[in-house]
Amino acid sequence: MTLQSVSSGYIRVKNSDLHFIRFGSGEKLLVAFHGFGYASEVFLPVAGALERAFTVYAFDLPFHGKTRWREEKMSDDEFISLAEEVCRIEGKSHFELMGYSFGARIVEAIFLKKAPQVDRLWLVAPDGIATKWVSALFRTPYFLRRTIKRALANPAWLMRALEYLHQKKRINPYIYFFFQRRMGSAQARDALFFYWLNADSLGASPAVFKEALKQTGIRAELFFGRHDPLIPVTAGEWLQQGLPNARLNIIEEGGHHLLNERMNRLFMKIV
Numbered sequence: 392m393t394l395q396s397v398s399s400g401y402i403r404v405k406n407s408d409l410h411f412i413r414f415g416s417g418e419k420l421l422v423a424f425h426g427f428g429y430a431s432e433v434f435l436p437v438a439g440a441l442e443r444a445f446t447v448y449a450f451d452l453p454f455h456g457k458t459r460w461r462e463e464k465m466s467d468d469e470f471i472s473l474a475e476e477v478c479r480i481e482g483k484s485h486f487e488l489m490g491y492s493f494g495a496r497i498v499e500a501i502f503l504k505k506a507p508q509v510d511r512l513w514l515v516a517p518d519g520i521a522t523k524w525v526s527a528l529f530r531t532p533y534f535l536r537r538t539i540k541r542a543l544a545n546p547a548w549l550m551r552a553l554e555y556l557h558q559k560k561r562i563n564p565y566i567y568f569f570f571q572r573r574m575g576s577a578q579a580r581d582a583l584f585f586y587w588l589n590a591d592s593l594g595a596s597p598a599v600f601k602e603a604l605k606q607t608g609i610r611a612e613l614f615f616g617r618h619d620p621l622i623p624v625t626a627g628e629w630l631q632q633g634l635p636n637a638r639l640n641i642i643e644e645g646g647h648h649l650l651n652e653r654m655n656r657l658f659m660k661i662v
Contacts, residue, residue, distance in 0.1 A: 396442075397435070401459075402476050404469045410457035411450045415442035419510070420483045422474055422501075423449040426492025426518065427586060428572070430456035433491065436651050440658035445487070448477050452494070454582035465589040467500040474501050478508070489513035491650060492622075493590070495520075500594040503603055512604075512611040515654075516619055516647050520597045521626035540584045546574045565620040597630070604634055611637040612661060614654070616645030 401408040412431045415421075421441065425433045431449040434441075441447055450473065453460035462469065478486060487510050490498030495517030502509050531539075543549060553570055556562040573583045594600065604611055611634070615627040624641055631639040640657065642649055 397438075399457075402473060402480075404472050404476070406461040407453070407469070408459040409450050409453075409473060410459075411448045413446070413448050414438050415445045415447045417442065417444040417446055419445045420478065420481050420486040421445040421447045421489055421513075422477055422486055423447060423489040423513075424470075424491070424494030424497045425449070425452060425455070426494055426516075427452070428455075429491070432456075433650050434489075437655045437658050440655045440662055444662045446481060452497075454585060464592070465585070466592050467504065467594065470497045470593075471501055471504050474505060484508060485510050487511045487513065489515065490517060491515040492647070493518045493586070496590065496593045499600050502609070503595055503600070506603065506607045506609060509609055512609065513614075514611060515614045515649050516616060516622045517613070517626075518622065519594065519600075520630055521623060522621055536584075536588055540588070543574070543580065543584075546580065550574060563620065601630055601634070604630075604637060608636050613637055613639045614642060614649055614657075615639070616642045616647060616649055618645065619647045621647050 397412050397414045399410065399412045401410055403409075410431070412434075414435075415438070423431075423434050425431060431451045434447070434449045438447070451458040453462075453465055474486065474488075478484065485508050488498040488501060490496070490513070492515070495514045496519040498512060498514065498517075499519060502512060549570070553562065553567055557564070557567045573579050595603075611630075613627045613631060615622060615624045617624060627639045627641070631637045640661075642653065642657075645653070
């Protein structure tokens with residue numbers, strides 16, 4: 392695939408314009424959502440495996456890429472409307488969904504409302520099942536989250552504390568570098584807190600999602616990196632257990648960033 396074969400555009404949802412890239416010429420329709428801190432281009436390394444079987448729409452999430460987000464909050468409704476509009480544009484009644492990391496939460500939300508139209512799910516290092524330390528953050532009461540947001544308007548004290556813990560090797564390096572990147576500017580902090588305040592309004596609990604997979608029998612391809620510091624393989628094992636329609640693919644040399652040439656080769660065998 393060449394860059395010339397990748398087009399782009401916007402779809403209006405409520406007051407916001409969500410940016411997408413479109414590639415592939417296959418008969419099947421695939422709608423994809425990336426993870427926090429990434430952009431729609433994260434799917435390009437696996438485009439070679441997808442482009443013949445699918446027409447792919449990969450979206451930039453709110454506060455990412457070129458999406459112009461103007462809503463105060465984020466809910467299932469915006470992304471369900473987005474999937475419906477893609478189907479209308481392409482003249483399709485059925486589609487597949489791919490979610491990488493945080494994008495899996497959006498995939499789950501759409502699936503729970505549009506299951507009769509969904510043919511298959513692709514969940515790559517999926518957040519929302521049993522994400523290390525992130526799950527605890529989302530269990531924090533909402534009022535306390537808002538209080539913490541105000542306290543971190545100037546995060547210098549937090550960054551000093553993290554630096555101390557990092558030097559003493561008392562903090563997970565992934566957490567340290569995550570906050571280094573996400574607290575460095577007001578814009579980055581706004582995006583981080585937006586997701587912290589809104590993310591648990593997407594979809595449902597892991598148990599509800601698993602039961603929906605069981606009841607609908609919709610195929611689910613699950614991809615987990617053996618060395619992922621965020622998403623443990625045990626989460627995939629739990630989700631796959633008792634679901635003959637779910638296939639667990641463990642990437643033995645993989646971490647959290649799985650959308651690479653190795654995954655492209657694996658996708659070619661599955662598509």
